[in-house]
Amino acid sequence: MSAYWKVILDYDGTLTAEEEQVTALADKSLDTLARDILRVPRSRLEEDYRIAREALLAAPHQHWWEVNGLIASYCDEGAFILNTSTLQAMLRGNPDYLRAVTRAFPSAEYDPVVDCTNYLFHRHTAELAPCFRPETRAVLAELMAHPSFVPLVLTNSLGDKVQRNLSTLGLGELVILGDTRQYEMDPHWGQWFSHPRWGRIQILPVDELHQVDLRRPAYYRALRGEMSSGAGLVVVADTLSLPGALPLVMGIPFVLLRTPYTPPWCLDFVAAHPLGHVLDELAGLPCLLTTLCA
């Protein structure tokens, strides 16, 4: 039994009400695309965005956020993910847009479209005012005061934005695991996982329409690093593919927060998993963790 538990808390959508910020994020992203990158009328882009979003939502299991040819997340798992997936589909679906994006991101780290949407995400989420869930401050304060729990904040965003926003809660210093890149997919990664039912796997079957690719070396390294301290580990997040599946196959309990956008296929999978827990309200987290870590 561990003396204490590191509670890894996802930032966007878990501590914050992502569903209330996504319209502003999409608006700012379309402004920048229309004005600086694609140089097309804003109204046309808005229509393209609407059409792309509708196509995604008509068959969400067939659309995803793709990195290095692998599925990083299905498009319907989160509000920000749906925005990112929609932008990617819109940019990839129009040869003129794709050319303009390739010109604007000539030395892409992933590919020009992924780099472009990462740029839009980092730039514009940093401009949004913090929008914490109503219970976030009290939950963080309780975990920080608890002798058995050390909260760590996990984010794909850059740590400085998250640090700045968290400081507005006036809770003192929180450790940030910033830029963890749960979306960094590597098709050539040599790590395999053993699964009681499926044997040696790199892709986790979820249901007949979904599977989660586990080839996420950057996130794996971050989790291994936190495990090496001898503390227990729990991950708490609002989506499955990016932050949740890897902990589950590594034997780390995963708590999925139910939000207005959480799709049933994610809830069902986590609820049925021996290490999975579904949390209906963030306020219930300290109580759940106390039971889980007893």
Ligand SMILES: [Mg+2]
């Ligand atoms: Mg999240």
